[in-house]
Amino acid sequence: MIQQLTIPTPYAVGDVNAFLVKSDTLSLFDAGPKTPEALKAIKAGLKESGYTLEDIEQVILTHHHPDHSGWADAFPNAELYGHEYNNLWLTRDPDFIQFHDKFYMERFIEQGVPEKALGIVGKMKRAADFMAERPLDHILTEGDEIPGHPGWTTLETLGHAQSHLAFWNPERKELIGGDLLLEKVSSNPLVEPPKGPEYPRPKTMLQYNASLKRLLDLPVEMVYSGHGMPVTGVHDLIEKRLQKQHERAMKVYDMLSVGPQSVFELTVQLFPAAYKRELGLTLSETLGQMDYLLELGKVVQKTDNQGIHRYEQA
Structure with a gap:
């Protein structure tokens, strides 16, 4: 049953x-x-x-x-x-919770999230309630x-x-x-x-x-x-x-034709309204597409002097 x-x-x-x-x-x-x-x-x-x-x-x-x-x-x-x-x-493992915040702060900086938006890190544990x-x-x-x-x-x-x-x-x-x-x-x-x-x-x-x-x-x-x-x-x-996900990734690939961009910059273009409400979710989606394109050898990742990862077509 x-x-x-x-x-x-x-x-x-x-x-x-x-x-x-x-x-x-x-x-x-x-x-x-x-x-x-x-x-x-x-x-x-x-x-x-x-x-x-x-x-x-x-x-x-x-x-x-x-x-x-x-x-x-x-x-x-x-x-x-x-x-x-x-x-x-x-x-609610205390070591993990501390690492959790550090992990997201580091990722958001790499993704080029503006400093004024980094406060979202402290809110990402609300789900535990x-x-x-x-x-x-x-x-x-x-x-x-x-x-x-x-x-x-x-x-x-x-x-x-x-x-x-x-x-x-x-x-x-x-x-x-x-x-x-x-x-x-x-x-x-x-x-x-x-x-x-x-x-x-x-x-x-x-x-x-x-x-x-x-x-x-x-x-x-x-x-x-x-x-x-x-x-x-x-x-x-x-x-x-799987085919739709590939098509979304190729749309992101085409967006890189104008030059190197960060995950945050791409997210703003992909989700112009939703990123303001659901920054973590939309960044996840975009970063996932970059991982996929990197795996295919379609893009390369470089880190600028601010520690921001920027992606460009290979």
């Missing part, structure tokens, strides 16, 4: 999905944002199937983002599973079986988040996919800090593309996704999404 619970969020993305899965164990995959409205919806969805918060034996996170992890601490009898990266947020506050009981890694759910295994599918996992059942040809593949929109490969300063910046667009391409090698017929309805026609949709 797989039952979708639709949960309201305070975010522009709208509702988020959690999935109640009954096998040898009763598990909930994802847990909505930590708002009263979300908890009410979770309780109502469970009641519809004859369950309460106390009946859930496992909560399994696809990733740490607040719309998916918020009420992971609402189930008194549940063990919590997920990627190790979740713990950095679920425990809607996250659970309890550590994982068990860490899941690539290939791990899901306890109590024979046939379901873990796939590490980084890109949209540095904690992102999906869960695959080859017999059913179904995937519980989190935000890996959504019905109506393409997920943003968000630039996030690595686990610590000793690791390089994750190239999230390249990670995300690789995670999508993994699904092309699997006979997936249904993806239970984090937003919207379950996805069918999976391979065709992935091919279309």
